[in-house]
Amino acid sequence: MSKNEPQITPDLVASHGLKPDEYERILKLIGRVPSFTELGIFSAMWNEHCSYKSSRIHLRGLPTKAPWVIQGPGENAGVIDIGDGLAVVFKMESHNHPSFIEPYQGATTGVGGILRDVFTMGARPIACLNALSFGAPSHPKTRHLVSGVVAGIGGYGNSFGVPTVGGQVRFHTRYDGNILVNAMAVGLAESDKIFYAAASGVNMPIVYLGSKTGRDGIHGATMASAEFDDSSEEKRPTVQVGDPFAEKLLLEACLEIMRKDCVIAIQDMGAAGLTCSAVEMGAKGDLGVDLDLDKVPTRELGMSAYEMMLSESQERMLMVLKPEKEQEAEAIFRKWGLDFAVVGYTTPTKRFVVKHGGDVMADLPIKELGDEAPVYNRPFIDTPKLPVIHARDIEAPLPNVDALEKIIASPDMCSRRWVWEQYDHVILGNTVQRPGGDAAVVRVLDGPKGLALTADVTPRYCEADPFEGGKQAVAEAWRNITAVGGRPLALTDNLNFGNPERPEIMGQFVGCLRGISEACKVLDFPVVSGNVSLYNETNGRGILPTPTIGGVGLLDDFTKSATLAFKRAGEAILLIGETQGWLGQSIWLREVCGREEGAPPPVDLAAERRNGEVVRGMIHAGTATAVHDLSDGGLLVALAEMAIAGNIGATLDAPPPSIVPHAWWFGEDQGRYVITVAEDQVETILTKTTAVGVPCVRIGATGGDALAVAGEHPVAVATLKRTFEHWFPAYMRGETA
Amino acid sequence: MKSAVLVFPGINREQDMARALTLASGREPAMVWHADTALPADTDLVVVPGGFSYGDYLRCGAIAARAPIMDAVRTHAAQGGLVLGVCNGFQILCEAGLLPGVLMRNSRLKFICKDVHLRVERSDSPFTRGYNAGQVIRVPVAHGEGNYEADDETVKRLEGEGRVLYRYCSPEGELGEDSNINGATNSIAGIVSEKGNVLGMMPHPENHVEDIMGCTDGRGLFAGLAEHLKSAA
Numbered sequence: 025m026s027k028n029e030p031q032i033t034p035d036l037v038a039s040h041g042l043k044p045d046e047y048e049r050i051l052k053l054i055g056r057v058p059s060f061t062e063l064g065i066f067s068a069m070w071n072e073h074c075s076y077k078s079s080r081i082h083l084r085g086l087p088t089k090a091p092w093v094i095q096g097p098g099e100n101a102g103v104i105d106i107g108d109g110l111a112v113v114f115k116m117e118s119h120n121h122p123s124f125i126e127p128y129q130g131a132t133t134g135v136g137g138i139l140r141d142v143f144t145m146g147a148r149p150i151a152c153l154n155a156l157s158f159g160a161p162s163h164p165k166t167r168h169l170v171s172g173v174v175a176g177i178g179g180y181g182n183s184f185g186v187p188t189v190g191g192q193v194r195f196h197t198r199y200d201g202n203i204l205v206n207a208m209a210v211g212l213a214e215s216d217k218i219f220y221a222a223a224s225g226v227n228m229p230i231v232y233l234g235s236k237t238g239r240d241g242i243h244g245a246t247m248a249s250a251e252f253d254d255s256s257e258e259k260r261p262t263v264q265v266g267d268p269f270a271e272k273l274l275l276e277a278c279l280e281i282m283r284k285d286c287v288i289a290i291q292d293m294g295a296a297g298l299t300c301s302a303v304e305m306g307a308k309g310d311l312g313v314d315l316d317l318d319k320v321p322t323r324e325l326g327m328s329a330y331e332m333m334l335s336e337s338q339e340r341m342l343m344v345l346k347p348e349k350e351q352e353a354e355a356i357f358r359k360w361g362l363d364f365a366v367v368g369y370t371t372p373t374k375r376f377v378v379k380h381g382g383d384v385m386a387d388l389p390i391k392e393l394g395d396e397a398p399v400y401n402r403p404f405i406d407t408p409k410l411p412v413i414h415a416r417d418i419e420a421p422l423p424n425v426d427a428l429e430k431i432i433a434s435p436d437m438c439s440r441r442w443v444w445e446q447y448d449h450v451i452l453g454n455t456v457q458r459p460g461g462d463a464a465v466v467r468v469l470d471g472p473k474g475l476a477l478t479a480d481v482t483p484r485y486c487e488a489d490p491f492e493g494g495k496q497a498v499a500e501a502w503r504n505i506t507a508v509g510g511r512p513l514a515l516t517d518n519l520n521f522g523n524p525e526r527p528e529i530m531g532q533f534v535g536c537l538r539g540i541s542e543a544c545k546v547l548d549f550p551v552v553s554g555n556v557s558l559y560n561e562t563n564g565r566g567i568l569p570t571p572t573i574g575g576v577g578l579l580d581d582f583t584k585s586a587t588l589a590f591k592r593a594g595e596a597i598l599l600i601g602e603t604q605g606w607l608g609q610s611i612w613l614r615e616v617c618g619r620e621e622g623a624p625p626p627v628d629l630a631a632e633r634r635n636g637e638v639v640r641g642m643i644h645a646g647t648a649t650a651v652h653d654l655s656d657g658g659l660l661v662a663l664a665e666m667a668i669a670g671n672i673g674a675t676l677d678a679p680p681p682s683i684v685p686h687a688w689w690f691g692e693d694q695g696r697y698v699i700t701v702a703e704d705q706v707e708t709i710l711t712k713t714t715a716v717g718v719p720c721v722r723i724g725a726t727g728g729d730a731l732a733v734a735g736e737h738p739v740a741v742a743t744l745k746r747t748f749e750h751w752f753p754a755y756m757r758g759e760t761a
Numbered sequence: 762m763k764s765a766v767l768v769f770p771g772i773n774r775e776q777d778m779a780r781a782l783t784l785a786s787g788r789e790p791a792m793v794w795h796a797d798t799a800l801p802a803d804t805d806l807v808v809v810p811g812g813f814s815y816g817d818y819l820r821c822g823a824i825a826a827r828a829p830i831m832d833a834v835r836t837h838a839a840q841g842g843l844v845l846g847v848c849n850g851f852q853i854l855c856e857a858g859l860l861p862g863v864l865m866r867n868s869r870l871k872f873i874c875k876d877v878h879l880r881v882e883r884s885d886s887p888f889t890r891g892y893n894a895g896q897v898i899r900v901p902v903a904h905g906e907g908n909y910e911a912d913d914e915t916v917k918r919l920e921g922e923g924r925v926l927y928r929y930c931s932p933e934g935e936l937g938e939d940s941n942i943n944g945a946t947n948s949i950a951g952i953v954s955e956k957g958n959v960l961g962m963m964p965h966p967e968n969h970v971e972d973i974m975g976c977t978d979g980r981g982l983f984a985g986l987a988e989h990l991k992s993a994a
Contacts, residue, residue, distance in 0.1 A: 178872050182903065183813040185773025269771045269816025361770060448874045448903040450968045453777040467973055582973065 029060035029330070029385075036060075040067035046398055053392055061329045061378060061385040065393070068296035068334055069303060072558050075397035078524035079556040082537050086551045087544040092513055093552055094215060100141040100292065101211075102552025103218055104514045106578050110468065111215035112475065113147035116155075116208035116518040116574040118557040122263040123205040127172025131205050132180040132266030136338050138209040139184060140292040143275050144341065146219040146282050147211025150452065151466045152181050154191040154207045155479040155518070155572040159200030161435045161755055166195070169203055171756065176266075177207070178446040183268035184275070187455050188447035189464035191479050192572075195435045201562025206518040208479055208574040212468065219282060221291040221301075223309035223344045223370050228288060230302070230313065230368040231350075233357055234274045234340040238323035240264045241297070241336025251523055251561045270339040270362075277360040278341065284356070286349035293340040299333045301342040302368070303376055306390045312371035313390060317380040321363040329378060329385035344370065404530035407490050413608040413622035415687030420616075424689045425736045427616045428660050431690075432748045434615045435755065437657055442752040456582050460669070462507040462653050463577070465585050474582025476510025478575045482656070483568035485624035488609050490532045494539020494571060495627040499694060500655060501575035502547050506636040507653040507697060509585040509643035510577030512547065517554040517573055522566025524558045532569040533558075540571060546629035549575070586643045588652035588662075590670030593727035595649060596706045597674060599659065601635045601696030602719045605687025611657045612690035625692050632695040638718045639697045647701050647709065654696040659723075660689040660733070662698050667731050668745045676724035678734040689733070700726055762786035762990045764806040767834070769795040769825045772812035772849065774967065781967035782808065785983030795828040805990050806843045807834050809850030811903070811965060821864060821906050822852030831857055843887060843986070844959040848904055851951075851961030860954055860961045861919070862911030864904075868944025872905040876976070877942055877964060879950050880930040882923070886953060888960040889926050891985025897934045898978035900964045902942065907963035909945040909952075916946055927951035927962055 030036060037047045040063055050058055050066050058066065072078060088096035094111055095103035101115035119134025139149050154177055159166045170193075181188045186209070223230075241264035281287060289309065291301040298320070306313035317332050327335075345353050350366075357364040371377075376393060378386040422430065431437050444459035456474055457465035463478040480500045486493030498515065505512045517540060522529040544550055560567040579585055607613050608622025642648040650670065652662045667673055679688035701709060706722055713720035732738035754760045764782050766775050775792065782790045790808065791801045800807065814825035825831070838844050838859055846854040854860045867873060876899050881892040892898065911919070919925055927950040931940045941948040943963070951962030966979030 175871070182872060182874075182905075183771070183773075183816065185812060267816070269813060269818065272773065272813075273770055445875050446872045448872070450874065450901045450903060450965070450974070451774060451777065453780060453968050453971065453974065456973050471973075 032057050032060065032063060037063065040064065041071055042067055046070060049398060053396055054388060059386060061333060062388060064330045064334050065299050065386055065388065068299045069393050070397045074296055074300055076556055077398050078400050078402050078558060079533065080399055081401055082534055085537065085541050087541060088550050088552060090514065090548065090550045093550055094218065096552050097554060099220060100144045102514060102516060103145065104552060104576065105215050106473065109215055111213045111218060112210060112576055113142050113145045113213055114208065114210040114516055114574065114576055115141050115553040116206055116479065116516045116572060117141065117555040118518055118520055119205045119207065120203065120520065120557055120560055123173055124169065124203050126263040127169045128176040128179065129263050129265050131173040131176030133264045133338055134205050134207045135177055135180040136266045136268065136271050137294050138207045139186065139271060140294065142209045142211035143278055144219065144290050144292045145213065146217050147213035148279060149186045149209050149211045150454065151210045151464065151477055152186050152188045152208065153477055153479045153574060154188065155481065156191065156193045157199045157204035157570060158195050159203065160197040161195050163197065163200045167756065173205055174443050174446050180266055180268045182448040184272050185451055187449045187451050189449050189455055189466060190459050190477055193440050193443055196568060198568045202560045202567050204520050204567065204570055206572045208516065210475065210477060210576065219287055219290050221289055221304050221308050223289045223305040223311050225288065226311065226370055226372045228344045228370045229347060229350060229366045230370065231343045231345050232320060232365045232367040233343060234362055235267060235270045235337060236321040236323040236363055237332055237335050238337045239327065239331055239335060242331060242334045251559050264336045264338050266338050273360045273362055274339050274341065277357050277362055280356050281353045284352060286345050286353040287343055288346055289344040291342050293342060295336065297334065297336050303390055303393050305342060305344060306370065306376060307394050310374065312373035312375045313368055314371050314377045315368040315379065317378060319365050319367040321365055329380035333378065402524050402530045403527045404534050405527045406531050407535055410488050410623045415605045415607050415684045415691065418607060418617065420686040422616055423736055424660065424686055425733055425739050427612060427686065427690065428664055429739065429747050431611055431615050431657050431661055432664055432744065433751055435751060437611060437661065438751040439749045440752065441749060442756060456585060457508060457587060461588055463504040463510065465508055465579065465582055467582050472581045472583065474579040474585065476505040476508045476577035476579060478504035479572055480504055481570055481572045483570045484609050484620065486532065486536055486569040486571060488624045490535025490569060491539040492624055492626050494536035495543040495629065496624065496694060497571055497573045498540050498543035498547065498549060499627045499629065499632050501573040502549055503636060503653040505575050505577030506640050507586065507651045509640060510579050512549050512575055512577040514550050514552045515573050515575045517551055517571055519554065520557045520560050520567060520570040520572065522561045529566055536569055536571045543629055547633055584644050586648055586651040588666050588669055589650055590666050590672040590674065590700060590726045591649045593672055594703065595700040595726045596703050596722055597724045597726060598699050598701060598709065598720055599696065599723045600639055600699060600718060600720050601693065602631065603683065603688060603691060603693050603696065605683045605691035606693045607687055607691055610690060610692045612686065625694050627694045634716065635695050635697065635718050638713060638716060639699065642699065647705050648699040650700040652698050654698065658690040658692050659698065664731060664744050666698065667741045668748055671741060672726050673728035673730045673732065673741050674724050674726045675728065675732045676734060762788060762806060762987045763803050764790040764808055765793045765800050765804045766790045766808045766810055767793050767795065767830060769814035769828060771814045771816050772810055774811035774848065774965065778808055778810040778967045781970045781979065781983050784970055785980065786987045793830060795825065795830050798829050798833060800833045800837060804837065806845065806986060807837055809846040809853050811848030811850060814849055814853065822849060822856040825853045826856035835859065838959050841956060841958050845888065846961040847965060847967065848963055851963055852906065854959060854961045859959050860952060861915045862909055864906050865908040865910050866906050867908050873942055874901065874903040876901050878930050878932050878940065879927045879964060880934050882926055882928060886926055886957055887986055887989035888953065888982060889985060890989055891981030895934065897930060897932065898981065899976050900966050900969045900979050902964045904963055907943040907945065909949040911946065919952055920947065924953050925949050926953055926960065
């Protein structure tokens with residue numbers, strides 16, 4: 025080994041994020057003291073981000089199979105069959121820590137990384153979504169972070185040329201020191217032309233493609249596996265820099281050489297760069313890998329083996345090519361102006377050997393690097409149950425219509441137009457439903473099929489009751505897809521939590537996963553890919569547990585999708601699903617009463633499925649003219665959104681006497697939808713829904729230019745719209761806290 | 762209509778454009794690589810599509826304007842051939858000297874993607890004959906640098922010679938600060954060259970040609986071009 029490397033000391037080991045017992049494990053595994061480069065490789069492979077050491081045993085319980093699942097978790101992205109020889113490839117991934125330190129670049133590289141995961145498998149990206157959680161609007165950094173992250177997501181996706189069609193943005197003080205940036209990409213491939221990471225064949229050339237390697241992002245994955253404190257700003261150099269132009273070229277070049285049948289295996293260089301990708305290709309293929317770092321294209325002079333192995337420079341790929349196609353592949357890459365270098369070969373030794381300047385810098389057992397990573401069954405304590413809040417015990421401090429205005433003016437509930445107008449959401453010309461609805465709808469090729477896409481979670485429910493919150497996140501994604509007429513097929517989960525070494529955080533994680541599993545099973549909605557982000561804490565305070573669910577559904581005919589806008593005056597408004605008036609953890613309780621309390625609404629998964637299937641049937645039959653699922657803010661907020669979108673008012677009947685009015689209008693009972701239908705359809709629908717045990721009541725009619733709630737003063741739709749659109753741009757201009 | 766769509770590295774709306782051209786003319790355009798030096802024989806419409814050519818890392822369109830294929834485009838334009846540049850294409854045509862002026866950063870400094878209204882200023886151009894003069898159409902924009910500027914003399918000439926074909930306006934066709942989404946001089950969204958055969962515009966008519974997008978106002982531009990070329994032939 026090279027003499028120029030530093031001595032291994034306990035401090036050096038600790039600074040690599042390796043615990044003393046983990047270091048012991050390394051000594052035992054290789055029977056000697058590792059070289060500096062080897063220590064770096066271990067730290068890259070064994071950190072939480074890459075090894076899933078705290079989460080792995082719990083992830084095993086997730087339902088991942090269905091007849092339409094081609095590839096579940098464990099590859100770059102999940103793959104599902106949508107018929108006609110086509111497959112959808114998708115995944116969501118977090119880029120939380122980097123985005124807090126350097127919001128623009130953190131967000132761009134988050135988008136770049138997830139796009140690469142998708143096209144590495146042979147799919148052309150057709151849509152992106154994202155879920156963003158920021159701190160309280162009044163926190164001094166929030167405005168800067170929102171501005172940077174949104175610009176970064178747009179900056180990458182717009183230039184790369186993929187429409188960003190949907191997502192979520194929330195604000196809560198628990199994200200003050202640790203924002204969440206979860207990016208999802210969805211791609212389309214031919215179902216018999218999916219590419220994987222496993223190398224095959226001995227002495228096959230391993231080819232490096234894409235941008236050159238620099239010193240950026242060294243230890244990025246290790247940073248993402250540690251808590252933050254006040255000195256985290258100093259980690260700015262570990263944030264990578266994104267180059268969407270290079271990625272666009274890489275996409276076109278990769279898809280071209282895949283079409284020309286040149287590729288045996290392919291793996292993108294994401295977290296822990298060259299190390300992770302090379303080990304993965306070898307280990308999955310039961311082969312060894314010899315790398316010659318002198319061949320790696322570098323951006324700067326004098327890079328050490330350690331730096332090259334840990335660099336997280338973006339827009340790079342590793343491939344095993346068919347030897348007879350090497351020249352053809354090289355010509356394609358040269359045409360696109362990209363670097364192409366044979367940097368190693370597969371070997372039969374099952375060892376990972378790294379050479380640099382004539383020295384062997386690392387020689388490690390390749391399978392064990394991944395398989396022997398520590399696995400922890402960390403202690404956890406279940407989150408204590410919170411009391412159920414009864415609506416009758418809470419007085420409404422405001423008339424319901426005033427409460428509505430207050431809610432839709434609030435940071436969490438107002439329009440997100442300021443955000444999504446910075447994302448190109450129409451490029452490729454397939455966006456059937458743009459941002460602002462329950463789910464985006466994107467046409468597949470020239471149709472008639474379409475995809476319904478969503479990203480959703482309700483963190484305050486997860487915090488109050490991880491099990492119900494986990495269930496709700498999946499149910500909500502399923503409901504969003506259903507509300508546009510889609511058949512939910514599969515999901516990707518992005519599990520953002522605090523420090524797993526604290527039993528109460530681990531309890532949240534375990535609880536949410538149990539809830540997710542349960543909902544996936546009942547709703548037949550398997551998990552096909554995902555990402556775990558732990559240690560989302562600053563100075564010992566964790567974020568709200570945020571297991572973001574990215575859902576994909578299929579429409580056999582995209583023209584038979586529903587939107588939430590009221591379509592015409594004089595139609596009946598129906599409420600589907602049971603309403604008890606659940607106010608615990610509701611937006612109304614928080615925004616109007618200033619209380620974040622109580623048990624969240626429980627999710628009856630059987631009812632969820634029953635109600636959803638009825639609604640979807642009515643969309644396909646063309647009876648439902650507008651559909652909106654009920655979630656944050658409950659019934660009245662949903663009705664206001666439908667009125668605003670359609671620029672049509674409504675007259676709403678008084679609540680049934682069995683329920684207090686504010687609980688009727690703002691309760692967040694699950695499994696519900698508002699639909700509109702022609703008046704002459706109402707009777708038939710009520711008969712049909714009664715027959716299948718789905719609660720359905722007529723609650724009013726569309727028409728006029730105001731929302732008129734029985735017994736309260738009417739409020740003009742134009743006023744609602746102004747209120748709804750006001751907060752975000754005003755806040756970003758610095759006019760409001 | 763024999764059209765050729767130029768493909769520079771980083772261009773990303775070439776397929777949207779190809780679809781619109783095919784729908785309008787029944788004929789797929791030729792896709793022409795930036796490093797080529799000649800256009801396909803008998804090309805009668807060159808289209809420079811939108812995207813981020815060369816990443817737009819220098820000045821938008823500056824590198825593409827110097828690509829090998831651009832000499833052929835200049836010759837085509839000099840001979841009176843039609844050239845349409847959309848978004849990045851407009852920026853490239855300005856940088857290439859085929860159109861006057863420059864596209865600056867949007868006045869609100871942000872990328873904007875939304876539907877906008879355009880007033881068609883005249884209908885006697887190959888690029889507007891599918892519309893009526895004064896008609897208001899709705900098409901999306903998606904750009905960060907679409908704020909058209911030129912020196913006073915140039916603007917005066919453009920206006921005097923009737924070379925502004927499209928302007929940002931309200932749904933009712935009124936001009937104003939609110940509808941002028943990027944701060945362009947005189948709400949300019951699209952202009953033609955002196956001979957009227959080269960159009961550059963920031964909005965994306967190619968994204969509003971099918972019912973699925975909820976609006977088909979962009980069709981008129983392509984249908985008009987197809988008609989013009991048919992009657993010229």
